Amino acid sequence: SAVISQKPSRDICQRGTSLTIQCQVDSQVTMMFWYRQQPGQSLTLIATANQGSEATYESGFVIDKFPISRPNLTFSTLTVSNMSPEDSSIYLCSVVIGTGRTFFGPGTRLTVL
């Protein structure tokens, strides 16, 4: 597997503000994704973080709300912009390693007041 870290682990934010979440992997990976897990729910894919190009967003998610950067093969950021209480969720990055298996970061628990 890979060692995946996320920062921050949790945060409490005011509505209307933005939060940037970082995801760091201990080895180079081609595929990196961002998921959202709303309270008591399953995991929903936000976007594929593409190295060196714009992220690929899933239906219902837009770049203005969730801008993503992927400057290299070990690091990505997800920003949650202009937050509202409905954005309160756990945000997880995931990577696909050489075996084709997907592993998740520890998640960022976001609460928006």
Next chain:
Amino acid sequence: GENVEQHPSTLSVQEGDSAVIKCTYSDSASNYFPWYKQELGKRPQLIIDIRSNVGEKKDQRIAVTLNKTAKHFSLHITETQPEDSAVYFCAASQYGNKLVFGAGTILRVKS
């Protein structure tokens, strides 16, 4: 796109009994089917997976079966223990690509 349905949403079993969770998928192009276990406050953890060229895979007390024709796959846990209590998610994808998850099953093992 892919759609994954998972049943049941909750499952209670006595310690030592078996538990079975079932999923169906819609996209015949999907060829990879992992299962994740998520304990409260923790990240999803990969527990077993199967590719479409295999019908069954077993790892100690956990097994997964796949029926490509019917587009369904199942997780089987035998001799359940209290530490098996968690939320289990199935997923489907084209190997190495993005995962589409089922809604999850809350498994409670009563001792």
